[in-house]
Amino acid sequence: MTKTFDYYFDFGSLATYLAHTQMDKIKAETGASPIYCPMLLGAVFKATGNSSPVSVPAKGKYIFVDFKRFADSYGVPLNHNPFFPIITTTLMRMLTALQMRSDTRMSEFMDLIFKSIWVDALNLNDPEVVARVLREAHFDPTELVNLANEQATKDRLRDVTTQAVERGVFGAPTFFVGEQIFWGQDRIEQLKSALI
């Protein structure tokens, strides 16, 4: 039996980008694989009464310093995105659609979007920029937008988000090993310990 862990996330979360860069390492060190659970973080915040750390200016200033320290320790690039917050609804729907179709390019799509937001610091609030990024990576933007707009896609993303809140998720990334919950990219060591 393959070990797995549930991984709830949203592209718009800087902490999740950092966690995402560590997935291969987690797999290599634990033999466990993530079950990707795309959710809408904004909806999670609304349902739980939580809010982005940047809503407290001093905290927002600190966490960027903190995330940069982790990025440096991981040896990965990280840039402030001046267009933050990125409204990720369509992007998360595209990902959900790829997952529902068991599309083999799902992983590539995730890498692309995380990099576009948190390394290339692009304005993915602009559909034209999204389309260009997708085309350059040989995805079909029109097809993905159509898939994103299907009711079944929207329903699935909403259901996963609702389920996340029911399981106790209030932020991203959140990991579950069985019913053990771990919140934050800074809990990856604890996650790994629970998986070994």
Added chain:
Amino acid sequence: MTKTFDYYFDFGSLATYLAHTQMDKIKAETGASPIYCPMLLGAVFKATGNSSPVSVPAKGKYIFVDFKRFADSYGVPLNHNPFFPIITTTLMRMLTALQMRSDTRMSEFMDLIFKSIWVDALNLNDPEVVARVLREAHFDPTELVNLANEQATKDRLRDVTTQAVERGVFGAPTFFVGEQIFWGQDRIEQLKSALI
């Protein structure tokens, strides 16, 4: 020259209790000593627009699990205090007064109050309970209350709190090594790295 770091805290913070249990280890491993900066966390929250993590129920539930994991890894006791939040104004003023007098029992006082709140789970919102705890440890409650009520004590605690906010503090514990800021008991490893 002795290495030091500034340590902003409030007895009412569970995370700070955990950090407090690690002070001797930090000193032993780095040779650095904390400069204790007692502040009022409630006033910091008000000034920065921050709030206690327990104000988000799902987060409050999670962080106790998270703190318990750290307590277990540190090998220290931790109990939920049913009287939380503890209004710590008088306790922080007492500590400030001891610090202003360079009282040799300051360290013992800190250990006592942290233990009373986060191990013995006592109701330190009740002045009678505070008086009993202090008497049992051979402190003079009347003298400490009188010191706490001195204007100079109140002014000093307010000044340190104001200074904390000016330096970017929004939660507890917060550490500074020079102008490098570290927030949270879960940043002790980073703090140690900055001190070595």
